[in-house]
Amino acid sequence: MSPRVLDRALIYGSAILLAVWVLIPFYIIAVSAFTPQARIFDFPKPLLPTAFSTDTMQFFVEARGVVPSVINSLLVALATIAFGLTLGTPAGYALARFHFRGREAFQVIVLATKMFPIAILSIPLAVTFLQLGLYDNLLAVALVHTAMALPFIILVTGGVFVAVSHELEEAAQTLGCTRWGAFLRVALPLALPGLAAAAIFTFVISWNEVFAATILTLRTRTLPALVLAGLGTSPLGFKFAGGLFMAMPAIVFIFLIRRYLMNLWGSR
Amino acid sequence: MAAIGIDKATKIFGRTAALKGVSLDIRDGEFMVLLGPSGCGKTTLLRCVAGLEQVDAGRVRIGDRDVTDLAPRDRNIAMVFQSYAVFPHMTVAGNIGFGLRMRRVPRPDIQQRVRQGAELLGLVSFLDRYPAQLSGGQRQRVAVARALVMDAPVLLMDEPLSNLDALLRLQARADLKRLHKEVKRTTIYVTHDQVEAMSMGDRIAVMRDGAIEQIGAPMEIYDNPASQFVGGFIGSPPMNFLRGAVRDGGFAGDGFSVPLSRPRGEQGRELLLGVRAEHIVIGGGGIPAKVLVVEPLGSHALVTAVVGKTAVKVQAPVDVAVKPDQAISLRFDESRVRWMDAGSGTALPN
Numbered sequence: 023m024s025p026r027v028l029d030r031a032l033i034y035g036s037a038i039l040l041a042v043w044v045l046i047p048f049y050i051i052a053v054s055a056f057t058p059q060a061r062i063f064d065f066p067k068p069l070l071p072t073a074f075s076t077d078t079m080q081f082f083v084e085a086r087g088v089v090p091s092v093i094n095s096l097l098v099a100l101a102t103i104a105f106g107l108t109l110g111t112p113a114g115y116a117l118a119r120f121h122f123r124g125r126e127a128f129q130v131i132v133l134a135t136k137m138f139p140i141a142i143l144s145i146p147l148a149v150t151f152l153q154l155g156l157y158d159n160l161l162a163v164a165l166v167h168t169a170m171a172l173p174f175i176i177l178v179t180g181g182v183f184v185a186v187s188h189e190l191e192e193a194a195q196t197l198g199c200t201r202w203g204a205f206l207r208v209a210l211p212l213a214l215p216g217l218a219a220a221a222i223f224t225f226v227i228s229w230n231e232v233f234a235a236t237i238l239t240l241r242t243r244t245l246p247a248l249v250l251a252g253l254g255t256s257p258l259g260f261k262f263a264g265g266l267f268m269a270m271p272a273i274v275f276i277f278l279i280r281r282y283l284m285n286l287w288g289s290r
Numbered sequence: 291m292a293a294i295g296i297d298k299a300t301k302i303f304g305r306t307a308a309l310k311g312v313s314l315d316i317r318d319g320e321f322m323v324l325l326g327p328s329g330c331g332k333t334t335l336l337r338c339v340a341g342l343e344q345v346d347a348g349r350v351r352i353g354d355r356d357v358t359d360l361a362p363r364d365r366n367i368a369m370v371f372q373s374y375a376v377f378p379h380m381t382v383a384g385n386i387g388f389g390l391r392m393r394r395v396p397r398p399d400i401q402q403r404v405r406q407g408a409e410l411l412g413l414v415s416f417l418d419r420y421p422a423q424l425s426g427g428q429r430q431r432v433a434v435a436r437a438l439v440m441d442a443p444v445l446l447m448d449e450p451l452s453n454l455d456a457l458l459r460l461q462a463r464a465d466l467k468r469l470h471k472e473v474k475r476t477t478i479y480v481t482h483d484q485v486e487a488m489s490m491g492d493r494i495a496v497m498r499d500g501a502i503e504q505i506g507a508p509m510e511i512y513d514n515p516a517s518q519f520v521g522g523f524i525g526s527p528p529m530n531f532l533r534g535a536v537r538d539g540g541f542a543g544d545g546f547s548v549p550l551s552r553p554r555g556e557q558g559r560e561l562l563l564g565v566r567a568e569h570i571v572i573g574g575g576g577i578p579a580k581v582l583v584v585e586p587l588g589s590h591a592l593v594t595a596v597v598g599k600t601a602v603k604v605q606a607p608v609d610v611a612v613k614p615d616q617a618i619s620l621r622f623d624e625s626r627v628r629w630m631d632a633g634s635g636t637a638l639p640n
Contacts, residue, residue: 192342193375193433195362197440198392211379 048269054262055079062259082263085256091248094160098235098244099228101164103221106171107179111217113172114179115209119188132173140170144237151238158240166234171224178223182216183209219279226272292366292443292476293318294339295351301334301500302346308334310500311348321470321477323491325484327523331500332480333448339478340446341365352444363392368437368475369446372453374429376421376436382408383417385432389440407439410469427458434466438473445475451486463489484524488512496520515628518635521564527592527603530570532563533632545598546577551624560632567592567605569626572612576621581612595620 054062058075082088116122117129147166148157156162186209194204210217232246239247249256249264256264294316301309308331316322324332337343339350341362349358357365368389377385387404395403408414411431421429430450437445450466451459467490470477481487487494488508495505496519504516515521521529534543536559541548543563554561572593579595579602586608593604593612597620604620612618629638 187373187375189371189373189375190377192362193369193371193377194388194392195342196340196367196369196446197389197436198363200361200363203392208377208379 048273051262051265051269054259055082055266057259059257059259062262078259078263079266082260082267085260087243087248088245091243091245094242095229095244095246098160098164098167099225101161102167102171102228103224105164105168106175106224107217107221109168110172110175110220111179113176114181115183115205117176117180118183118186129177132176135169136173140166140233144233147234148237157238158242160239160242160244162238163235163244164228166238167228167231170231170234171227174223174227175220178220179213179217182213182220185216186212222275222279226275229271230268292353294322294444294476294478295349296335296339297349297351299335299338299345299348299350301331301338301343307500309338309345312497312500312502313348314495314502314505316476316478318476319474321467321479321490321492323487323494324478324480324497325482325487325491325494325523326497326503327482330497332482332497334500335497336446336448336478336480339365339444340367340369365444366442367444367446368440368442370430370433370437370448370450372449374433374450374453376429376432378421380420381417382413382419382421382424382432385421386413386417386435386439389436393440403439403441407435410438410472411435427454427462430454430462434469438469438475443476445473445477447477447479449481450479452481452483466490485526488524494524496523514637514640515564516637518562518564518630521628521630525566527567527605529564529566529628530600530602531630532565532597532600532602533560534563535560543598544600548577548624554629554638561638562630562632562635564628564630564637565622565626567603570602570604570620570622572604572606572610572618572620574619574621576619579618579620581614581616581618583614584610584612 055078056074056076058073058077059081061073062078113132117125151157151159151162154162156165190208190212191201191204194208195201199207230246231244232250235244235247236250243251245264246268249261249268253261294314296312296314296316298311298313299309300307300311310331312331312335314322314335324335326332334343338345339352341357341360341364345358349356351357352365352367362369377388380388383404386407387400390400390403404417405414408417411434413428413431413435416424416428416432421432424432430453434450447466451462454462463486470490479486479490491508493505494508494511496503496511498519504511504520506514511520512524515524515529518531522531532543532546534541534546536550536553536555536557537547538557539550539553541550541554541561541563548563577597579597581593581595582601583594585592585594589608591606591608591610593606593610595602595604595618602620606612628640630636631638
């Protein structure tokens with residue numbers, strides 16, 4: 023075997039191993055979610071679905087609190103996108119366009135916030151939101167989700183604006199635009215696909231986030247918080263259906279925006 | 291009517307001065323070329339006129355207005371960028387008409403002027419295309435058309451041809467020169483290509499290290515460079531320089547000596563003798579030299595010879611009968627020689 027073939031074999035082998043490692047749980051969840059309630063405890067699990075039924079999914083969707091929590095999750099995610107892009111896009115633009123003092127430090131610190139464990143923050147956060155009268159309020163969850171999503175939004179939008187040549191905006195300025203007008207008419211339209219990707223990614227972060235949502239709410243639960251709260255008591259089918267329900271948007275959206283994630287990590 | 295006046299323009303980036311008090315007056319309708327190596331400040335000077343950079347000190351005047359503190363949109367200029375900066379999300383027509391839309395020109399007028407601009411640049415059949423569907427040369431023409439339809443009295447161009455391949459550049463150079471004759475805008479044209487500068491400019495301002503080294507008509511600069519730098523930058527091949535000193539009424543250096551018909555300074559003064567390749571003749575007695583390389587270039591041959599340790603380029607007839615390592619002699623007319631101070635590199639008065 024030539025070294026090149028060996029190289030390829032190793033790369034593809036590792037990739038397949040990793041993919042299988044990640045995909046098997048998804049597969050089992052998906053198959054179980056579409057298995058009738060009675061068959062769900064079959065062991066060993068059949069590799070291929072033996073009986074297809076939407077009973078389990080239907081049971082999940084009709085369970086108490088699921089529909090309101092889905093609505094809550096959507097509201098929180100949309101608010102997070104609105105806050106996150108409003109705050110993050112200007113920061114990303116600044117990173118892409120201006121060479122200000124402390125630019126590199128800013129980039130590192132933005133990422134470093136991701137290393138801070140939210141568990142340590144949970145009690146102070148809960149206390150603060152209690153004092154502000156925001157406890158058990160979707161706004162509080164959206165604010166925390168915004169904080170969690172901002173580093174990604176800033177870095178992704180920064181990458182997006184770097185790809186839009188500065189000379190285009192300057193050309194617009196010589197052609198009669200103000201600085202702001204040049205941004206609106208030239209940079210923004212060209213950045214829109216990338217901004218949409220950032221928005222979708224933000225949606226996924228918020229949609230899947232469970233810890234802050236659980237700590238900060240009691241009755242107005244988001245979907246992951248609801249599923250987590252009932253984890254000890256709910257039937258197995260409910261868990262599988264809930265798992266699939268929560269994973270699907272993330273899988274679909276990550277698939278759609280993977281091009282921009284590649285940008286984020288520096289390769290094209 | 292728009293003459294341009296730049297008065298002691300200074301621009302500092304961090305710790306480096308990109309412009310060190312540059313003054314330059316450009317006449318109405320003139321084609322002024324800013325020429326220099328990269329980093330000499332020529333693009334910065336252009337951007338200061340455009341308003342894309344603010345001067346840190348000094349004033350910029352366009353026509354009878356002081357525009358130093360005005361935004362680009364208020365300066366009545368149009369600009370062509372090195373990357374063309376054609377908007378990818380607009381059609382060719384959308385690009386050419388963009389500035390007119392921003393100026394709220396009535397729609398029928400826009401259509402008519404876009405059409406005229408497209409005709410002038412040969413873009414009529416591409417009006418509905420997007421830039422991604424165009425070649426580099428076509429995109430460059432879109433950028434020029436977009437600037438021209440603005441009818442701004444001042445046209446600024448930042449290396450507009452440097453991204454074209456050699457053949458296309460030759461064509462575009464002639465096109466731009468013809469356009470300038472037709473529209474007669476006051477033009478500032480930035481380039482590092484001395485051939486472009488020579489062929490297009492009414493006048494050339496040669497820049498170096500944030501200052502203007504010489505301003506003049508192309509042939510004046512070519513024949514009478516104000517310094518060793520200008521002589522070495524303009525012309526292909528660049529001017530030859532022989533270092534030596536005044537000795538007993540003559541000029542002598544490493545491996546050569548020439549008589550002087552009139553004094554060029556006191557005994558022992560160090561000078562540079564500058565002479566262009568086409569003013570040197572091979573043979574017939576003169577400075578002894580040894581041939582290094584012979585390059586036939588079709589219309590002529592370029593001979594590189596060594597005098598002492600200095601390489602000298604000579605433009606010879608294409609059938610010149612010399613070979614590498616052959617000993618030859620070089621002769622030139624003293625009236626063609628440009629003398630420079632060896633220390634500062636500045637030219638002595640003729």
